[in-house]
Amino acid sequence: xxxxxxxxxxxxxxxxxxxxxxxxxxxxxxxxxxxxxxxxxxxxxxxxxxxxxxxxxxxxxxxxxxxxxxxxxxxxxxxxxxxxxxxxxxxxxxxxxxxxxxxxxxxxxxxxxxxxxxxxxxxxxxxxxxxxxxxxxxxxxxxxxxxxxxxxxxxxxxxxxxxxxxxxxxxxxxxxxxxxxxxxxxxxxxxxxxxxxxxxxxxxxxxxxxxxxxxxxxxxxxxxxxxxxxxxxxxxxxxxxxxxxxxxxxxxxxxxxxxxxxxxxxxxxxxxxxxxxxxxxxxxxxxxxxxxxxxxxxxxxxxxxxxxxxxxxxxxxxxxxxxxxxxxxxxxxxxxxxxxxxxxxxxxxxxxxxxxxxxxxxxxxxxxxxxxxxxxxxxxxxxxxxxxxxxxxxxxxxxxxxxxxxxxxxxxxxxxxxxxxxxxxxxxxxxxxxxxxxxxxxxxxxxxxxxxxxxxxxxxxxxx
Numbered sequence: 001x002x003x004x005x006x007x008x009x010x011x012x013x014x015x016x017x018x019x020x021x022x023x024x025x026x027x028x029x030x031x032x033x034x035x036x037x038x039x040x041x042x043x044x045x046x047x048x049x050x051x052x053x054x055x056x057x058x059x060x061x062x063x064x065x066x067x068x069x070x071x072x073x074x075x076x077x078x079x080x081x082x083x084x085x086x087x088x089x090x091x092x093x094x095x096x097x098x099x100x101x102x103x104x105x106x107x108x109x110x111x112x113x114x115x116x117x118x119x120x121x122x123x124x125x126x127x128x129x130x131x132x133x134x135x136x137x138x139x140x141x142x143x144x145x146x147x148x149x150x151x152x153x154x155x156x157x158x159x160x161x162x163x164x165x166x167x168x169x170x171x172x173x174x175x176x177x178x179x180x181x182x183x184x185x186x187x188x189x190x191x192x193x194x195x196x197x198x199x200x201x202x203x204x205x206x207x208x209x210x211x212x213x214x215x216x217x218x219x220x221x222x223x224x225x226x227x228x229x230x231x232x233x234x235x236x237x238x239x240x241x242x243x244x245x246x247x248x249x250x251x252x253x254x255x256x257x258x259x260x261x262x263x264x265x266x267x268x269x270x271x272x273x274x275x276x277x278x279x280x281x282x283x284x285x286x287x288x289x290x291x292x293x294x295x296x297x298x299x300x301x302x303x304x305x306x307x308x309x310x311x312x313x314x315x316x317x318x319x320x321x322x323x324x325x326x327x328x329x330x331x332x333x334x335x336x337x338x339x340x341x342x343x344x345x346x347x348x349x350x351x352x353x354x355x356x357x358x359x360x361x362x363x364x365x366x367x368x369x370x371x372x373x374x375x376x377x378x379x380x381x382x383x384x385x386x387x388x389x390x391x392x393x394x395x396x397x398x399x400x401x402x403x404x405x406x407x408x409x410x411x412x413x414x415x416x417x418x419x420x421x422x423x424x425x426x427x428x429x430x431x432x433x434x435x436x437x438x439x440x441x442x443x444x445x446x447x448x449x450x451x452x453x454x455x456x457x458x459x460x461x462x463x464x
Contacts, residue, residue, distance in 0.1 A: 029295060030121075030122075030197040030359055030360060031295050031296060031297050031332075031333060031358065032197050032198040032199070032292045032295060032296040032297070033118070033123075033200065033296065033297045033299065033359065034190075034200055034287060034298045034299070035127075035131075035199065035200065035202065035299050036204065036283065036298070036299070036300040037130070037131055037201070037202070037203050037204070037300075037301055037302070038206075038276055038280075038300070038301075038302045038303075038327075039079065039130055039203070039204065039206065039207070039208035039302070039303060040079075040207050040209075040306045041302035041305075041306075042302070042305035042306040042322060042326060043322075043325045044269075044270065045059050045273070045277075045327050046059065046060040047060045047063040047068055048068075048327065051227070051229070052227070053221060053225070053226070053270060054274075055220050055221075055270075055273075055274050055277070056274065056277040057277065058277045058280045058284060059280055059300075059329070061284075062280065062284055062298065062300065062329050062331070063329050064338060064339055065298075065331050065338055066329060066330050066331030066332065066336040066337075066338065066340060066376075067329070067336045067340035067341070067342055067379050068327075068328075068340065069327075069329070069330075069342050069346055069375075070341060070342065071325070071342075071343055071345040071387070071399070071401065072325065072327065072346050072348070073325055073326070073345065073347045073348070073387035073389055073399055074303060074304035074324050074325075074326060074347065074389055075091055075092060075347055075348050075388070075390065076092045076098070076389060076390050076391055077304040077316040077317060077318060077323040077324050077389065077391050078098075078099060078100055078304065078316055078461065078462075078464075079100055079133050079208075079303055079304075079464050080097065080104070080135070080136065080464070081098055081099065081104075081390075081391075082303040082304050082348065083131070083303055084097045084102075084104035084132070084133070084136075085348065085349060086114070086301070086303075086348050086349070086351050087114045087115070087131070087132060087352070088108045088113055088114070088352075089112070089349070089353070089364065089367030089368055090108065090112075090366065090367075090368060091349060091368050091388070091390065091446070093390050093394075093396070093446045093448065093449045093450055094368065094448075094450060095107050095453070096451055096452055096453040097453055098390070098393055098453075098457075099454065099461065100135070100462040100463070101454055101462045102452065102453040102454050103136050104136055104453075105138055110138060110140060110141055112366055113138075113141055114355065115127075115199065115201070117352075117361060117364060118199040118355075118359070118361065119141065119199075121361045122196055123197050124143050124144075124194055125141070125143050125201075126144040126198075126199070127142055127144075127145050127146070127200065127202065127203070128146035128149070128182040128185040128201075128202060129149065129203030129205060130204075130205050130208075131201045131202075131203040134464075144189075146181075146185040149178045149182055150181050152170075152177055152178045152210075152212055153171075153172040153176055154170065154210075154212055155168030155169055155170050155171075155212055158210065158212070159261055159265075159268075160261075161255040161256050161259035161261050162255055163250065163252045163255050163256065163314075164209065164250070164252075165209060165211075165256065165265060165314060166210040166211070167209075167210060167264070167265060167268030168211070168212055169212075169214070169271070170212050170213060170214055171214075171215055173214065174214060174278065177214070177275070178205060179204050179205050179279050180282075182202060182204065182205075183202065183279050183283055186200055186202045186283055186286070187283070187286040190286050190287055190290045190292060191289075193291075197359075198296075204276050204279050206272045206279075207269055207272030207273050207275075207306070211265075211269055211271065213268075213271050213272050213274075213275040214275065217271035217272070217274045217278075218267060218268070220271065221271060223263060223264065223267055226266050226267050228262060228263065228266060228308075229308050229309055229310050229322070230310065230423045231309055231310055231311075232423070232425050235310075235311045235425060238426070239311075239414055239427055240408055240412030240414065241412070242395065242408040242409065243319075243408070243412075243414065246313075246317055246318045246391070246461070247311050247313035247318055248312065248313070249317075249460050249461060250314070250315065250461075250463075252314035252315065253309055253312040254312075265308065266308055269306070280300070284298075294333060295333060296333070297330075297331065297333070297359070299329075299330055299351060299354075299355060300328065301326065301327065301328045301329075301351060302328075303326070303348075304316050304326055305321070305322050305323045305325045305326050306323065307320070307322040307323050308322075310322045311424075315461075317391065317461040319389055319391050319406050319414075320404075320424055321404065321418070321422070321423075321424055324387075324389045324397065324399070326348075328346070330354070330372070332358050332376055335373065335377055340376075340379045341379055342375050342379035342380070343379075343401060344379075345383075345385075345399050345400050346385075347369075347387035347388060347389065348369075349369030349370075349388075350369045350370055350371065351369070352369055353367050353369045353370060353371040354371045354376070356371075357371040357373050358373065358376075370385060386400045386444050388444060388446075392409070392457065393452050393457035394408070394409035394449045394457075395407075395408050395409055396445050398442075398445065399418070400441070402417065402419045403415065403417060403418055404416045404418050404424065405429075405437075405438060405441035407442065407445060409457070413429035413438065414429050415427060415429040415431075415434055415437065415438060415441075416428065
């Protein structure tokens with residue numbers, strides 16, 4: 001500083017003074033993070049085009065703002081193992097967390113998680129809603145967390161044909177809903193002045209069951225106009241016994257079809273998606289009004305997909321396209337450009353390392369995923385890694401841009417030429433012409449499979 005004052009006082013010139021001043025400017029502040037996870041949101045969003053009736057204007061405008069991944073897949077098609085994998089950086093076959101009743105906290109220390117990594121780096125880490133699976137929170141990882149979200153209003157009468165798939169229009173305003181209170185909390189955090197950079201996690205519950213949302217969202221989808229998902233009678237005839245067991249274990253499809261409620265259930269799921277979309281819109285609008293707008297990474301993802309009658313199956317808990325594919329959107333200032341679309345196959349294990357990479361935080365050694373930064377900068381960049389999804393002990397599915405290969409614990413298989421058979425109606429696993437393809441895909445199967453933490457490797461899926 002003495003040298004600088006001397007130069008200025010000696011009148012070496014305004015240009016020299018400006019240059020010297022610029023050289024002492026503090027480095028740019030670390031980016032904030034808005035981390036949005038949506039529960040049970042499959043690929044029925046406008047920008048993915050999987051269901052032409054889905055109305056998601058806010059997700060669509062967010063996708064247009066950065067990079068949208070069209071082939072993003074879960075690490076596991078079940079809430080707890082998926083979220084545990086994303087937030088710890090460890091795959092289910094590494095931890096043994098395969099189901100909703102496996103307590104991940106018993107095998108992953110606090111210092112290894114994503115919130116803890118950002119907290120150590122000096123971030124104010126806060127959240128609301130369903131980020132971790134609700135049954136296994138660890139509040140010690142957070143500087144602040146919303147504890148009272150309220151309750152979701154219920155309809156006067158819910159439909160569901162005796163299944164756990166309950167739905168119905170609620171005569172309530174958005175602000176009365178639990179997700180609205182979660183978003184209210186997030187909006188307050190976005191508007192609060194603080195010296196630290198912000199890591200804000202927002203877990204939106206819908207479209208998780210029950211599909212109870214305000215009536216206006218049902219009104220977006222007149223029942224007489226509802227389109228059912230693509231389905232094929234007898235579609236389970238060529239799949240292994242384990243796949244049929246997973247598909248039929250709850251009896252949802254038979255019950256809903258027999259009761260004549262298939263279209264009503266699809267309507268309710270679409271209504272719940274549009275409600276969740278409205279909550280995302282409120283979040284993005286609040287960010288845009290805040291001082292954080294230009295220095296905030298947005299990472300939006302869903303924990304897995306959801307089936308609505310494809311292969312006679314409802315819910316998640318299976319390793320087909322409907323259950324494993326989900327939306328993922330990134331906006332990273334200085335890295336992404338508006339309108340980016342990547343068709344590379346990626347899985348949610350990339351979330352942890354990508355956020356660290358973008359924020360300038362060293363990726364912890366235990367993290368098993370790969371940063372997506374090259375694809376955020378160039379969505380068409382080369383990418384040689386498939387997506388790997390696991391459900392229950394030793395059941396794994398490998399997804400590339402062209403193929404899906406699934407091998408179950410007993411060695412039985414499914415193989416789908418995804419680019420030619422997007423509905424996965426023709427299992428090619430028994431065709432000798434595809435042996436080389438299976439061998440190539442099988443290279444990505446894990447060679448170690450941790451025992452199920454619950455001690456029960458083969459069982460009925462645990463509802464949540």
